[in-house]
Amino acid sequence: MSEKKSVCESSVFEELYSEHSKSLYNFAFYKSGNSAQSEDLVQEAFIKMWNNCAKIIFEKAKSFLFTVTNNLFLNQVAHKKVVLNYNLIGGKESTNESPEFLMEEKQFMDTLQNAIGDLKDGQREVFLLNRIDKKTYKEIAEMLSISVKAVEKRMHLALKQLREKVGNI
Amino acid sequence: MKNEHTDDTFLSRWLNNDLTTEELVSFKKTTEYKEYQKIIEATQNFNAPNFNKKEVFDKIRQKTNHKKVKKLIPNWMFAAAASVALLLSTVYYLTGTNETYSTSFGEQLALVLPDGSEVLLNSKSSITYKKSEWFNGNRTLELKGEGYFKVKKGATFSVNSEHGKVSVLGTQFNVKTTPSYYEVLCYEGKVQVQNNEETAILTKGLSFRKMDTKSSEKGTFESIKPNWLDGETSFNNTPLKHVLEELEKQYNIQIASSSIDVNTLYTGAFTNKNLNLALQTICTPLSIQFSLDSNSVVLSKK
Numbered sequence: 001m002s003e004k005k006s007v008c009e010s011s012v013f014e015e016l017y018s019e020h021s022k023s024l025y026n027f028a029f030y031k032s033g034n035s036a037q038s039e040d041l042v043q044e045a046f047i048k049m050w051n052n053c054a055k056i057i058f059e060k061a062k063s064f065l066f067t068v069t070n071n072l073f074l075n076q077v078a079h080k081k082v083v084l085n086y087n088l089i090g091g092k093e094s095t096n097e098s099p100e101f102l103m104e105e106k107q108f109m110d111t112l113q114n115a116i117g118d119l120k121d122g123q124r125e126v127f128l129l130n131r132i133d134k135k136t137y138k139e140i141a142e143m144l145s146i147s148v149k150a151v152e153k154r155m156h157l158a159l160k161q162l163r164e165k166v167g168n169i
Numbered sequence: 170m171k172n173e174h175t176d177d178t179f180l181s182r183w184l185n186n187d188l189t190t191e192e193l194v195s196f197k198k199t200t201e202y203k204e205y206q207k208i209i210e211a212t213q214n215f216n217a218p219n220f221n222k223k224e225v226f227d228k229i230r231q232k233t234n235h236k237k238v239k240k241l242i243p244n245w246m247f248a249a250a251a252s253v254a255l256l257l258s259t260v261y262y263l264t265g266t267n268e269t270y271s272t273s274f275g276e277q278l279a280l281v282l283p284d285g286s287e288v289l290l291n292s293k294s295s296i297t298y299k300k301s302e303w304f305n306g307n308r309t310l311e312l313k314g315e316g317y318f319k320v321k322k323g324a325t326f327s328v329n330s331e332h333g334k335v336s337v338l339g340t341q342f343n344v345k346t347t348p349s350y351y352e353v354l355c356y357e358g359k360v361q362v363q364n365n366e367e368t369a370i371l372t373k374g375l376s377f378r379k380m381d382t383k384s385s386e387k388g389t390f391e392s393i394k395p396n397w398l399d400g401e402t403s404f405n406n407t408p409l410k411h412v413l414e415e416l417e418k419q420y421n422i423q424i425a426s427s428s429i430d431v432n433t434l435y436t437g438a439f440t441n442k443n444l445n446l447a448l449q450t451i452c453t454p455l456s457i458q459f460s461l462d463s464n465s466v467v468l469s470k471k
Contacts, residue, residue, distance in 0.1 A: 017226055025220040035218040039225050043232075050233045112211050130184070131212040137181065152181035159180040159205060167204040 333364030
C-alpha cells in the first residue's frame with residue numbers, strides 16, 4: 001500500500017486536475033451542449049473539491065468530481081441541444097469522392113448529429129463517453145455511480161435509437 | 170434473426186467485442202448490421218469542443234488561492250523552512266561574523282548601527298563590530314581613525330580603540346584615535362573615557378586628549394558638532410605633526426617636514442575641500458613655506 005495522498009496538497013490537486021479535467025469537461029458538455037457552461041462546471045467542481053479537500057480521500061476524488069459536476073448541472077436550468085464537432089471522412093483535400101457522395105455524407109452526419117442530440121441525457125452521456133472518450137463501460141459506471149449492466153443497457157438503447165433515425169438514409 | 174440482437178445489452182456487447190462467434194456471424198448477416206456499422210464509423214469523426222485546460226486551471230487557482238493560501242504550500246515546508254532558519258541563525262550566532270566599514274582618503278561615511286545609533290566616519294577610518302553581539306544588547310565596536318557618534322538610549326555603548334575605551338548610555342560624542350593621538354569630545358550627555366591608567370567622565374562641552382606618552386589633558390570647546398562634518402578640520406593647541414598627519418589623510422598626500430619643528434602648537438582649522446587653501450591656512454601663520462608637487466608636499470622655513 002503506497003503512501004496516502006492528500007487532496008489538500010497542491011501537487012496532488014494538480015495531478016487530479018491534469019488527469020480528469022478533460023473528461024470532466026466532455027462529460028459536462030455531453031450533458032449541457034454548451035462549452036462555456038461546461039468550463040464553469042469543471043471550475044466549480046474543482047473548487048468544491050479544494051474547499052472540501054480534507055474530507056475527500058484520493059481514491060474517491062474522481063467519483064466526487066463527476067458526482068459534483070452532475071449535481072451542479074442538475075441544479076442549473078434547461079440545457080441546450082448537444083451539438084458536436086465532426087470531420088468528414090477523407091478530410092478536406094485528399095478526397096476524390098463525387099460531390100453527390102460528399103453531400104450525402106454531410107447529410108448523414110448532420111442527421112446523426114441531430115439524433116445524438118435527441119437522445120435521452122443518460123443515453124447520450126454513456127454513448128459519447130464510450131465513443132468519443134473511449135471510456136470502458138466499467139469506467140462510465142464508476143463516473144455515473146451506476147451499474148455496468150445499466151451502462152450496457154443505455155448503450156444498447158442509444159445505438160438502437162440512432163439506427164432507427166438515420167438507418168434508412 | 171431479429172430476436173437475436175434484441176436482448177437489452179446485445180449492441181453493447183457487440184461494441185465491446187463480447188459477442189460469441191456465432192452471434193457475430195448471424196448479426197453480420199442482418200441488414201441492420203451495416204447501418205449500425207456506419208453509425209459507429211461515423212462517430213469516430215465526432216469530437217468534443219476544445220477544452221482550455223490551462224485557462225480554467227488558472228481561474229481555479231485564483232479562486233482558491235485567496236481562500237486557503239497557506240494550504241498550497243504543504244505544512245512540512247514550513248517546518249523545513251523553520252529548521253533551516255534555526256540552523257542558519259545558530260551557525261550565525263556561533264560564528265558571529267564581523268561587520269567592518271571603512272573610509273579612504275578624503276572620504277566620509279554615515280552609518281546606522283543595528284540599534285539605530287548613528288556613526289559618521291571621517292577619512293581613513295574604520296569601525297568593526299559583531300552583529301550577533303549587538304542583537305544580544307552588547308553594543309561594542311572597534312574604532313580606528315575618527316568617528317562622531319549619536320547613540321540611541323539603551324544599554325552601555327562602548328567604543329574601543331588602542332588607547333582606551335569610551336562608554337556611554339546615550340549621547341553624542343566624537344572619538345579620534347591614531348597611533349599617537351587620542352581625543353574624545355562630548356557633545357551631549359555624559360561619556361566615560363577609560364584607559365589603562367585612568368578614568369575620566371566628560372559632560373557636554375568637555376574634551377579629553379592624550380598625545381604620545383604625555384599625560385592626558387582635559388579641555389573645553391564650544392562647537393555643537395565636529396567641524397569635520399562641515400568639511401573642516403580644526404585643532405586646539407595641537408602639535409603640528411598631528412595636524413599634518415590629518416592633512417595627509419584628508420588629501421592622500423605625502424608631507425616632508427624634516428626641516429621644520431613639528432612640535433609647534435597649532436590652533437585653527439583647515440578646509441577639506443581645497444588642498445592649496447588648507448596648506449596656506451596652516452603654513453602662513455607659522456611662517457612656513459610649502460611647495461606642492463602632485464601628491465607630495467615639501468615644507469621648509471621661510
